[in-house]
Amino acid sequence: MAEVSAEARIEAPAEKVWGRLTDFSSYGEWNATHTSFPRGGPAELELAATYEENMxxxxxxxxxxxxxxxxxxxxxxxxxxxxxxxxxxxxxxSLTPEGDATTMRIDGEFTGAAVSLMGGKLKDSATAALQESLRKLGGLVTS
Incomplete structure (x- = not known):
C-alpha cells in the first residue's frame, strides 16, 4: 500500500474552493494527474455516483x-x-473553512500487487502531483 497526502492553505473561502473542486469540466486546469473524463464527470455529484477518468x-x-x-x-x-x-x-x-481562507487536504491511497513493486516511486510521484495540484487550484481560486 502507498499512502500520500498534501495540505495547503488557500486564500479563498471554502465555497469558492469547493466550487472549483466539484467543477469536473475544469479538472485539467489544476489536477496534475488528470488527462480527461471520457464520458464527463458524474452526472449528479452524489453518493455512489460513478465516472471514468483518464490519468x-x-x-x-x-x-x-x-x-x-x-x-x-x-x-x-x-x-x-x-x-x-x-x-x-x-x-x-477535505476542506476546512478558516474565515476567508480554506485549508484543503488531499489524502490518497493505492493498493494492489503492482503497488508493492513501485511503492516508493509511486508515493514520491503522487505526493509531488498532489502538491502541484493544490498550488494550481489555489492560484485559480485566488486570482
Missing part, C-alpha cells in the same frame, strides 16, 4: 473507474477507484 501516474496512462463514497457539501469529497493491473485507489479531498 497519468508516474508518466504512464491509467484509466480509473471512480465511485463517490463520501460527500459532505462544501467540506468533503471521497472517492474509491479501480485502475489498471488490479490497483485500487482512494482519494479524499
Amino acid at each position: 497519468k501516474l508516474m508518466g504512464f496512462p491509467a484509466e480509473v473507474m471512480w465511485t463517490v463514497d463520501g460527500l459532505e457539501e462544501g467540506r468533503l469529497l471521497a472517492t474509491r477507484g479501480k485502475g489498471p493491473m488490479g490497483v485500487n485507489l482512494a482519494m479524499r479531498y
Whole structure:
C-alpha cells in the first residue's frame, strides 16, 4: 500500500474552493494527474455516483473507474477507484473553512500487487502531483 497526502492553505473561502473542486469540466486546469473524463464527470455529484477518468501516474496512462463514497457539501469529497493491473485507489479531498481562507487536504491511497513493486516511486510521484495540484487550484481560486 502507498499512502500520500498534501495540505495547503488557500486564500479563498471554502465555497469558492469547493466550487472549483466539484467543477469536473475544469479538472485539467489544476489536477496534475488528470488527462480527461471520457464520458464527463458524474452526472449528479452524489453518493455512489460513478465516472471514468483518464490519468497519468508516474508518466504512464491509467484509466480509473471512480465511485463517490463520501460527500459532505462544501467540506468533503471521497472517492474509491479501480485502475489498471488490479490497483485500487482512494482519494479524499477535505476542506476546512478558516474565515476567508480554506485549508484543503488531499489524502490518497493505492493498493494492489503492482503497488508493492513501485511503492516508493509511486508515493514520491503522487505526493509531488498532489502538491502541484493544490498550488494550481489555489492560484485559480485566488486570482
